Amino acid sequence: MTIIDKQHARLRHKKILKNLDLLYPRVRCALHYDGAFQLLVATILSAQCTDTRVNLVTPALFAKFGMAEKMAVATIAQIETLIRSTGFYHSKAKYISGAAKMIVEKFQGKVPRTMEAILMLPGVARKTANVVLSVGFGIRAGVVVDTHVSRLSGKLGLSDKKTPEKIEQDLMRIVAREKWNTFSLQLIQHGRLVCIARRPRCGECVLRTLCPSAGKFDKKIPQKRKAIRSSNALGVKLHAKKR
Numbered sequence: 001m002t003i004i005d006k007q008h009a010r011l012r013h014k015k016i017l018k019n020l021d022l023l024y025p026r027v028r029c030a031l032h033y034d035g036a037f038q039l040l041v042a043t044i045l046s047a048q049c050t051d052t053r054v055n056l057v058t059p060a061l062f063a064k065f066g067m068a069e070k071m072a073v074a075t076i077a078q079i080e081t082l083i084r085s086t087g088f089y090h091s092k093a094k095y096i097s098g099a100a101k102m103i104v105e106k107f108q109g110k111v112p113r114t115m116e117a118i119l120m121l122p123g124v125a126r127k128t129a130n131v132v133l134s135v136g137f138g139i140r141a142g143v144v145v146d147t148h149v150s151r152l153s154g155k156l157g158l159s160d161k162k163t164p165e166k167i168e169q170d171l172m173r174i175v176a177r178e179k180w181n182t183f184s185l186q187l188i189q190h191g192r193l194v195c196i197a198r199r200p201r202c203g204e205c206v207l208r209t210l211c212p213s214a215g216k217f218d219k220k221i222p223q224k225r226k227a228i229r230s231s232n233a234l235g236v237k238l239h240a241k242k243r
């Protein structure tokens with residue numbers, strides 16, 4: 001990349017961030033929780049599951065085991081029963097139980113506040129750690145890279161890397177530290193509302209003039225189907241006329 005290319009890329013990134021700020025000025029984590037431990041559990045549950053589904057499950061779970069001390073003495077079977085509908089519930093129950101036990105035994109019942117320590121908990125990788133540290137404690141240790149952030153970073157040309165860790169490194173260079181938390185929430189929101197995985201709505205997207213992928217996902221209708229569609233449309237019109 002030449003110096004001019006780099007300058008163009010920097011300017012484009014800056015404009016994307018500015019537009020996201022205008023578009024989503026007040027974003028917040030969609031998970032329902034009370035305190036860092038519940039946020040940790042909800043984030044573990046959100047793997048391969050929607051936040052809406054997690055929010056349906058956690059009230060009953062937290063009513064019984066809302067604190068690390070209580071969760072640590074719950075049996076795996078008790079946890080599984082309460083989280084079954086979030087999918088992968090065998091693994092999730094093991095992780096939640098293991099994390100609660102470690103928090104009680106090793107961290108005096110408190111969710112640790114450093115990346116190094118939080119990554120020791122079972123089932124906690126950088127994404128979960130970043131959510132808990134940033135949303136739960138306001139500590140900016142990195143950028144949350146979930147499926148939306150990873151997908152949109154590629155589409156918007158913010159990163160050409162394939163692994164969440166490498167994408168995170170690219171985003172940490174592009175986005176100012178104080179915006180790390182807001183930025184990933186904005187990208188998640190844009191991924192849910194506009195840049196939808198199966199069919200991005202490029203025509204309605206305010207980022208389309210800045211996005212190298214704009215329009216690449218427009219569905220092309222095969223000629224044959226096009227002809228059938230127009231004859232159907234004509235048929236409907238004729239039918240309406242007769243009436």
Ligand code: SF4
Pocket residue numbers: 155156194195196200201202203205206207208211212213214215
């Ligand atoms: S222009 Fe299309 S591909 Fe690019 S961010 Fe918007 S919806 Fe996604």
